[in-house]
Amino acid sequence: MAQxxxxxxxxxxxxxxxxxxxxxxxxxxxxxxxxxGFRQIETPAMENLSTLMGxxxxxxxxxxxxxxxxxxxxxxxxxxxxxxxxxxxLAAKFCEKGLRYDLTVPFxxxxxxxxxxxxxxxxxxxxxxxxxxxxxxKGRYREFYQCDADVVGSDSLLNEVELMQIVDEVFTRFGIxxxxxxxxxxxxTGIAEVIGAAxxxxxxxxxIDKLDKIGLDKVNEELAxxxxxxxxxxxxxxxxxxxxxxxxxxxxxxxxxxxxETGLKGxxxxxxxxxALGDGLNNEIELDLTLARGLNYYTGxxxxxxxxxxxxxxxxxxxxxDNLTGIFGMPGLSGVGISFGADRIYDVLxxxxxxxxxxxxxxxxxFINFGATEAAHCLxxxxxxxxxxxxxxxxxxxxxxxxxxxxxxxxxxPFVALVGESEIAEGVIALKNMVTGEQQKLTIEExxxxxxx
Amino acid sequence: MAQxxxxxxxxxxxxxxxxxxxxxxxxxxxxxxxxxGFRQIETPAMENLSTLMGxxxxxxxxxxxxxxxxxxxxxxxxxxxxxxxxxxxLAAKFCEKGLRYDLTVPFxxxxxxxxxxxxxxxxxxxxxxxxxxxxxxKGRYREFYQCDADVVGSDSLLNEVELMQIVDEVFTRFGIxxxxxxxxxxxxTGIAEVIGAAxxxxxxxxxIDKLDKIGLDKVNEELAxxxxxxxxxxxxxxxxxxxxxxxxxxxxxxxxxxxxETGLKGxxxxxxxxxALGDGLNNEIELDLTLARGLNYYTGxxxxxxxxxxxxxxxxxxxxxDNLTGIFGMPGLSGVGISFGADRIYDVLxxxxxxxxxxxxxxxxxFINFGATEAAHCLxxxxxxxxxxxxxxxxxxxxxxxxxxxxxxxxxxPFVALVGESEIAEGVIALKNMVTGEQQKLTIEExxxxxxx
Numbered sequence: 001m002a003q004x005x006x007x008x009x010x011x012x013x014x015x016x017x018x019x020x021x022x023x024x025x026x027x028x029x030x031x032x033x034x035x036x037g038f039r040q041i042e043t044p045a046m047e048n049l050s051t052l053m054g055x056x057x058x059x060x061x062x063x064x065x066x067x068x069x070x071x072x073x074x075x076x077x078x079x080x081x082x083x084x085x086x087x088x089x090l091a092a093k094f095c096e097k098g099l100r101y102d103l104t105v106p107f108x109x110x111x112x113x114x115x116x117x118x119x120x121x122x123x124x125x126x127x128x129x130x131x132x133x134x135x136x137x138k139g140r141y142r143e144f145y146q147c148d149a150d151v152v153g154s155d156s157l158l159n160e161v162e163l164m165q166i167v168d169e170v171f172t173r174f175g176i177x178x179x180x181x182x183x184x185x186x187x188x189t190g191i192a193e194v195i196g197a198a199x200x201x202x203x204x205x206x207x208i209d210k211l212d213k214i215g216l217d218k219v220n221e222e223l224a225x226x227x228x229x230x231x232x233x234x235x236x237x238x239x240x241x242x243x244x245x246x247x248x249x250x251x252x253x254x255x256x257x258x259x260x261e262t263g264l265k266g267x268x269x270x271x272x273x274x275x276a277l278g279d280g281l282n283n284e285i286e287l288d289l290t291l292a293r294g295l296n297y298y299t300g301x302x303x304x305x306x307x308x309x310x311x312x313x314x315x316x317x318x319x320x321x322d323n324l325t326g327i328f329g330m331p332g333l334s335g336v337g338i339s340f341g342a343d344r345i346y347d348v349l350x351x352x353x354x355x356x357x358x359x360x361x362x363x364x365x366x367f368i369n370f371g372a373t374e375a376a377h378c379l380x381x382x383x384x385x386x387x388x389x390x391x392x393x394x395x396x397x398x399x400x401x402x403x404x405x406x407x408x409x410x411x412x413x414p415f416v417a418l419v420g421e422s423e424i425a426e427g428v429i430a431l432k433n434m435v436t437g438e439q440q441k442l443t444i445e446e447x448x449x450x451x452x453x
Numbered sequence: 454m455a456q457x458x459x460x461x462x463x464x465x466x467x468x469x470x471x472x473x474x475x476x477x478x479x480x481x482x483x484x485x486x487x488x489x490g491f492r493q494i495e496t497p498a499m500e501n502l503s504t505l506m507g508x509x510x511x512x513x514x515x516x517x518x519x520x521x522x523x524x525x526x527x528x529x530x531x532x533x534x535x536x537x538x539x540x541x542x543l544a545a546k547f548c549e550k551g552l553r554y555d556l557t558v559p560f561x562x563x564x565x566x567x568x569x570x571x572x573x574x575x576x577x578x579x580x581x582x583x584x585x586x587x588x589x590x591k592g593r594y595r596e597f598y599q600c601d602a603d604v605v606g607s608d609s610l611l612n613e614v615e616l617m618q619i620v621d622e623v624f625t626r627f628g629i630x631x632x633x634x635x636x637x638x639x640x641x642t643g644i645a646e647v648i649g650a651a652x653x654x655x656x657x658x659x660x661i662d663k664l665d666k667i668g669l670d671k672v673n674e675e676l677a678x679x680x681x682x683x684x685x686x687x688x689x690x691x692x693x694x695x696x697x698x699x700x701x702x703x704x705x706x707x708x709x710x711x712x713x714e715t716g717l718k719g720x721x722x723x724x725x726x727x728x729a730l731g732d733g734l735n736n737e738i739e740l741d742l743t744l745a746r747g748l749n750y751y752t753g754x755x756x757x758x759x760x761x762x763x764x765x766x767x768x769x770x771x772x773x774x775d776n777l778t779g780i781f782g783m784p785g786l787s788g789v790g791i792s793f794g795a796d797r798i799y800d801v802l803x804x805x806x807x808x809x810x811x812x813x814x815x816x817x818x819x820f821i822n823f824g825a826t827e828a829a830h831c832l833x834x835x836x837x838x839x840x841x842x843x844x845x846x847x848x849x850x851x852x853x854x855x856x857x858x859x860x861x862x863x864x865x866x867p868f869v870a871l872v873g874e875s876e877i878a879e880g881v882i883a884l885k886n887m888v889t890g891e892q893q894k895l896t897i898e899e900x901x902x903x904x905x906x
Contacts, residue, residue: 007497007501008500008550015494016494016577035842039864040469041467044461065520068544082535090527112458119863131499143497143498162847276832363492379614389488396574
């Protein structure tokens with residue numbers, strides 16, 4: 001009995017329709033990246049585990065897919081060691097390589113490894129799959145694509161400005177209405193400084209984020225439960241109740257953070273970005289102090305994008321980091337980047353039915369096969385339609401007409417050519433429009449003109 | 454001391470220039486596949502090892518990259534078993550998944566798994582990396598791309614015809630002159646039948662292939678050394694000395710194979726394909742009996758492509774297989790496919806310098822940064838050039854002019870805009886053509902028109 005095939009859990013096959021949609025997403029993001037002067041790179045799926053381990057926290061190390069060494073991988077592990085050592089320790093002996101977990105660490109490794117060839121600032125984009133041994137669940141996969149753009153070697157805030165323009169342009173092209181949230185790690189540091197509770201900043205942002213849902217009193221209760229003093233909670237009140245325009249919010253924050261040099265610098269940075277953007281975006285950009293994003297990773301502006309018409313969480317995010325390449329021996333290189341979540345964007349586009357009409361079928365014309373002689377004739381005609389840039393199929397088998405028409409319908413092919421004995425004699429084709437049902441006799445040149453119109 | 458980063462041997466990073474070239478290759482192949490009605494699919498990098506093992510021979514099993522099970526992978530392996538079992542047996546316990554080794558087996562798995570959703574004939578193309586734990590050497594990598602197209606569910610030879618047209622079209626677009634070799638597995642079976650030596654067919658084709666190099670006498674000596682009788686060698690003479698046009702070769706082969714029904718069928722198949730192609734190809738197609746290609750895999754026409762102006766071996770190959778999906782429980786599904794070798798095509802294009810001029814730089818315009826005020830102005834101008842479809846950069850830092858100009862040169866950006874205080878006052882930009890050195894003052898609209906021209 002032959003084995004019944006399947007694929008590993010958390011992975012997916014993508015058929016023709018899904019691929020057309022995914023390519024639409026990747027092509028859109030890619031073309032905007034290019035418009036802003038970002039250059040594509042690719043890195044190998046496998047990285048040395050020494051490159052990956054310890055970069056994503058203890059939990060991340062566990063989620064790395066490790067690749068068994070080739071040949072006699074057991075050589076360096078005695079039976080005694082096998083009995084005594086833990087699974088992670090044995091894995092470290094059996095495996096030297098792992099699958100990349102994101103595009104950021106490979107990018108940092110790339111920059112350091114190729115530092116002598118690179119022109120700074122280095123603006124790269126990268127669209128490749130990543131792998132995580134996460135527990136699969138709805139919307140979470142073990143293989144998924146990331147679409148990253150980063151600039152390294154420049155600490156100019158103009159980079160942040162352009163990344164926001166890119167975000168705005170991409171979602172405008174998709175037709176997805178979004179809210180762009182911006183914050184700054186230095187503002188969060190400033191808040192921690194002025195209330196003297198650096199270790200509580202995550203709890204504080206989480207609590208503040210619940211204001212709309214649970215109200216001010218409950219937020220304050222939660223802060224108290226997290227160990228903040230009445231005085232600290234009092235200091236936080238203007239921040240919790242922060243509202244108004246971005247300019248009004250910044251003015252309030254400057255007062256609250258007056259004692260923190262770092263906090264004020266964060267306000268300056270956000271103010272610069274917002275001012276440079278002016279009213280040039282199609283989507284709203286909003287200062288949101290509850291935005292925290294991987295605190296130990298970013299050092300300056302941070303951003304996140306939420307779809308307005310679909311409940312789905314963040315669909316894009318990023319920020320500035322000041323020392324990403326330091327772990328690989330190249331300190332002091334500042335960078336800033338964004339990452340589009342292709343899978344969630346896919347879900348949003350599906351839900352809102354925002355794909356352009358021509359995303360479905362790529363084939364425009366099918367020649368029906370009436371037999372060997374007719375097919376040979378059609379093959380020659382197909383050369384002409386293809387030379388004119390029309391994606392064309394000749395049905396390879398002379399099966400029942402009904403089966404061939406079903407094929408055209410299933411593949412959503414808009415035109416079908418029926419070329420039998422009489423059409424060959426007349427030097428024409430019978431062209432059927434599969435949408436209207438209309439059929440007319442045309443020369444091949446006329447048919448080409450009609451299909452291309 | 455920070456670790457010095459590197460990548461696993463046999464893998465590669467691709468920088469911006471290499472990516473532009475590789476994309477040119479993939480885009481060209483993809484656009485021709487689409488023109489012929491092939492639809493893209495993608496399958497996961499990881500497949501279950503049960504899908505992959507035993508499909509590539511004993512050697513192939515060893516070359517599979519296996520992925521260590523997550524969590525406590527040692528659970529099912531006692532210390533005693535660890536001591537006693539071989540490395541492959543232990544690998545089978547520690548690993549359930551592996552990286553795909555080619556695109557053909559995942560495709561067969563895909564067809565069987567999704568049989569109920571697919572419309573036959575199913576024409577798919579797939580461009581994805583594959584991984585092999587081969588010993589890395591010049592031109593052989595552990596991660597490389599394959600670009601496959603296959604039709605399954607149709608045994609019509611029109612599919613072979615179209616695949617040859619695709620091959621011809623792709624290499625015509627690349628500007629690479631090639632020889633397309635065609636043969637048929639049934640002809641080889643026929644030869645084995647008429648000389649009564651089915652097990653010697655590989656030795657025979659290898660020996661015949663040396664005719665040009667070593668001459669007829671030495672070929673006959675080699676056949677004798679391989680255990681063929683004088684009578685068998687005598688029967689082979691017309692085949693060894695086969696020459697002339699394809700039609701002449703086929704006529705000779707029909708005589709030699711007169712006693713073999715299978716052999717004659719092979720001749721008929723090749724004759725049909727050659728006749729249907731007629732003189733419609735830009736490149737020569739030639740019946741080559743020494744072409745053997747993975748004998749136990751193919752069952753009908755087989756083909757291979759060689760570059761004429763570069764010594765590099767086969768750069769494309771394929772053929773018909775009658776039972777690829779049988780191993781997954783779906784017998785009787787005939788298919789035919791080709792695979793372009795992207796890495797070797799890359800080498801040929803490099804050697805012959807055949808890349809289109811615009812493959813190098815994607816950025817067309819760089820705004821020099823003279824300071825905060827000027828940069829803010831340039832940012833607004835860049836919005837206009839980008840809206841016009843011109844890939845534009847604004848240098849993010851107001852560093853030395855020389856450094857910024859060096860950047861433009863290194864990135865091969867053809868136009869640089871210099872916008873200082875006086876240009877802002879005049880409402881113009883100074884546009885420098887980096888190739889001619891010419892510089893002129895233009896309105897932004899004039900500059901856009903010039904750059905797009």
